[in-house]
Amino acid sequence: MSRVIVVTSGKGGVGKTTTSASISAGLALKGYKVAVIDFDVGLRNLDLIMGCERRVVYDFVNVVQGEATLNQALIRDKRTKNLYILAASQTRDKDALTQEGVGKVIDDLKEDGFDFIICDSPAGIEKGAQLALYFADEAIVVTNPEVSSVRDSDRILGILQAKSKRAEGGDEPIIEHLVLTRYNPSRVETGEMLSVEDVTDLLNIKLLGVIPESEQVLNASNSGQPVILDEDSDAAHAYMDVVDRFLGEEKEHRFLIAEKKGLFKKIFGK
Amino acid sequence: MSKIVDLKGSILSLTVLNLFSDQIDETKKAIAAKIEQAPDFFVGIPIVLEPQITLKDPTFLALLVEYLTQLQMIPIGIRTEDEAIKEQAEYAGLAIFPREKLKNRPKRTKNEPEEGLKTALMVKNSVRSGQQIYAKDRDLIVMGSINPGAEVVADGHVHVFGKVMGKVFAGSSGDTQAKIFAKQLNPELVCIAGMYQLSEDIDESFKNGFIEISLNDGKLVFNPGLLD
Numbered sequence: 001m002s003r004v005i006v007v008t009s010g011k012g013g014v015g016k017t018t019t020s021a022s023i024s025a026g027l028a029l030k031g032y033k034v035a036v037i038d039f040d041v042g043l044r045n046l047d048l049i050m051g052c053e054r055r056v057v058y059d060f061v062n063v064v065q066g067e068a069t070l071n072q073a074l075i076r077d078k079r080t081k082n083l084y085i086l087a088a089s090q091t092r093d094k095d096a097l098t099q100e101g102v103g104k105v106i107d108d109l110k111e112d113g114f115d116f117i118i119c120d121s122p123a124g125i126e127k128g129a130q131l132a133l134y135f136a137d138e139a140i141v142v143t144n145p146e147v148s149s150v151r152d153s154d155r156i157l158g159i160l161q162a163k164s165k166r167a168e169g170g171d172e173p174i175i176e177h178l179v180l181t182r183y184n185p186s187r188v189e190t191g192e193m194l195s196v197e198d199v200t201d202l203l204n205i206k207l208l209g210v211i212p213e214s215e216q217v218l219n220a221s222n223s224g225q226p227v228i229l230d231e232d233s234d235a236a237h238a239y240m241d242v243v244d245r246f247l248g249e250e251k252e253h254r255f256l257i258a259e260k261k262g263l264f265k266k267i268f269g270k
Numbered sequence: 271m272s273k274i275v276d277l278k279g280s281i282l283s284l285t286v287l288n289l290f291s292d293q294i295d296e297t298k299k300a301i302a303a304k305i306e307q308a309p310d311f312f313v314g315i316p317i318v319l320e321p322q323i324t325l326k327d328p329t330f331l332a333l334l335v336e337y338l339t340q341l342q343m344i345p346i347g348i349r350t351e352d353e354a355i356k357e358q359a360e361y362a363g364l365a366i367f368p369r370e371k372l373k374n375r376p377k378r379t380k381n382e383p384e385e386g387l388k389t390a391l392m393v394k395n396s397v398r399s400g401q402q403i404y405a406k407d408r409d410l411i412v413m414g415s416i417n418p419g420a421e422v423v424a425d426g427h428v429h430v431f432g433k434v435m436g437k438v439f440a441g442s443s444g445d446t447q448a449k450i451f452a453k454q455l456n457p458e459l460v461c462i463a464g465m466y467q468l469s470e471d472i473d474e475s476f477k478n479g480f481i482e483i484s485l486n487d488g489k490l491v492f493n494p495g496l497l498d
């Protein structure tokens with residue numbers, strides 16, 4: 001049975017696309033058939049992070065508008081088997097997506113036997129974000145450890161409860177998960193950032209994982225590959241844990257405590 | 271000159287600002303003139319807007335809210351049935367109060383059965399930022415928390431089994447006997463029958479553990495001792 005998962009946040013720039021790319025790749029590595037859709041029309045960048053920007057012929061808008069078939073638009077990932085990308089359009093405006101059209105694409109993906117359909121939401125709480133979450137069965141809410149990001153996540157959780165297809169139809173509510181990213185334990189210790197407990201206390205949803213702040217994330221996206229594939233980075237391990245927990249495995253949370261600076265690091269800086 | 275604004279007490283025991291003009295500048299001037307008559311009275315009062323005309327300028331409400339906030343009033347909501355105004359209100363961050371008279375039969379909403387016993391309106395989860403809950407003619411029970419940026423209003427009592435971090439209004443149609451109960455309190459605002467207090471005016475000692483708030487002689491009274 002297919003599951004539709006929206007990756008959303010309210011606030012912009014918190015790591016939705018990074019998370020969508022890594023979770024999609026992670027699920028595909030586990031053998032699931034995965035489609036990841038960029039809902040950020042006008043600002044496409046999922047294809048950059050996935051390293052397939054030069055292979056976009058048709059995009060999501062073309063399919064929704066009936067200008068291309070789904071098969072023409074789905075881009076097969078070169079590294080990971082079973083992973084497909086549906087890019088956003090850079091040239092259309094965001095009204096090009098209709099609820100009906102998006103619903104049809106999602107139904108077709110289900111029919112094609114995709115196990116997971118990951119929807120990378122645009123920022124905000126307006127139409128674009130609402131369309132990305134409308135058909136979701138589960139939501140991964142991406143939050144940074146700061147007040148405004150947490151507040152926006154709270155807001156988007158309210159919208160998930162009220163404005164999704166499941167809410168409108170009175171079905172089982174969307175299953176909500178939290179990914180806390182760009183976490184920097186030493187800045188938490190000095191009180192510059194909120195702690196995991198501060199965030200989970202307020203949002204009160206299940207924590208899928210904490211992704212540490214890591215330079216590897218930017219390096220990975222510059223080289224066009226999801227950071228989860230970079231086996232040397234903490235962020236990759238953290239995202240792999242997220243995927244395992246998402247699939248139901250119990251795993252202890254890590255990357256929560258500041259690494260003690262050794263004498264060497266103290267003398268020479270980082 | 272015709273009336274530009276007038277102020278009157280309302281069934282919500284909140285001050286209602288009636289709007290008779292859709293011109294922001296002349297409205298601002300008229301408000302300033304009102305306030306000059308009794309400057310202290312207006313500081314910090316919650317205000318409900320009630321447009322008596324259609325507002326064609328889509329920025330009118332946002333500008334007005336900003337102006338009222340500058341004057342240290344607290345615009346909390348709007349009473350209107352006009353869809354266009356409701357949309358503006360959403361952008362301006364205003365709650366929408368139904369416009370019907372108190373005596374009318376309450377309108378049916380998703381949460382409220384039309385017939386039968388008026389038991390408390392029960393909310394099983396937390397009320398999240400941006401959400402508003404209104405328990406008309408009844409008590410409100412919230413099993414979770416009232417998160418920052420959320421707002422709950424009841425004509426009866428309000429019971430919160432989590433933390434209160436947003437705004438809470440009890441006795442909103444004027445019942446001075448209404449109370450607020452909370453497992454923990456660190457609100458943006460608490461209000462009973464129109465008397466309100468902001469977080470900074472609430473003694474820190476009341477912000478740990480269970481608290482009961484009631485209205486006594488026109489003053490909010492905080493009582494932590496109820497459980498032991």
Ligand SMILES: Nc1ncnc2c1ncn2[C@@H]1O[C@H](COP(=O)(O)OP(=O)(O)OP(=O)(O)O)[C@@H](O)[C@H]1O
Nearest residue numbers: 012013014015016017018123182212213214217218
């Ligand atoms: N764990 C991390 N450590 C360091 N940098 C990160 C981390 N996660 C994301 N970033 C950086 O944050 C920026 C925003 O990330 P991303 O594009 O994934 O966010 P987004 O929520 O999709 O943004 P938008 O709202 O614009 O769609 C990028 O530059 C990315 O490299």
Ligand SMILES: [Mg+2]
Nearest residue numbers: 016017040121
């Ligand atoms: Mg993005």
